[in-house]
Amino acid sequence: GESVGLHLPTLSVQEGDNSIINCAYSNSASDYFIWYKQESGKGPQFIIDIRSNMDKRQGQRVTVLLNKTVKHLSLQIAATQPGDSAVYFCAEILDSSYKLIFGSGTRLLVRP
């Protein structure tokens, strides 16, 4: 939305390049992780998810990697397009907590 991310870290990439967005999560007991994309004026949109018993999951042009040892999550976007420009959030869920804990977000800018 309009109020999102005035002081977010920004990743600037050339159209067609690959993008890697990183996230450190907070709780070693979290068992489910999600990446969301938020465009201006919209709510977060689901991109891809991964459970704690996996270390990699692939979708269409996106891959999520999970490293539980260092509590790190990454989102890889292949052949980045102008439509990928947005703020990206990682989120974690503790089993049975019914709530998402969001990271602080990264703004992705795609240069034409």
Place this chain on the structure above:
Amino acid sequence: KAGVTQTPRYLIKTRGQQVTLSCSPISGHRSVSWYQQTPGQGLQFLFEYFSETQRNKGNFPGRFSGRQFSNSRSEMNVSTLELGDSALYLCASSPGFSSEKLFFGSGTQLSVL
């Protein structure tokens, strides 16, 4: 399927007033969650409802409350508004089981003057 619908889209209030925001979840979804989004604090969990029962609550003062109706629609209320309550309020729905993705609405942008 229609997505999560939030009304109103924009709202302007003054300090001390109260406000009610509405959320209609995706058809068939029984869980509704509310989040507050601000530039300084990011996305923060407010509360979650399932079958008209609050299952989890975030660290917000008692001025923030919510409820869910039998048709799964939900409302949240903020009383005695403060300037710091200015934020984007997002509603999300899911079928209602743990460890599953949430689908978000576009939010209600609340400005407190």
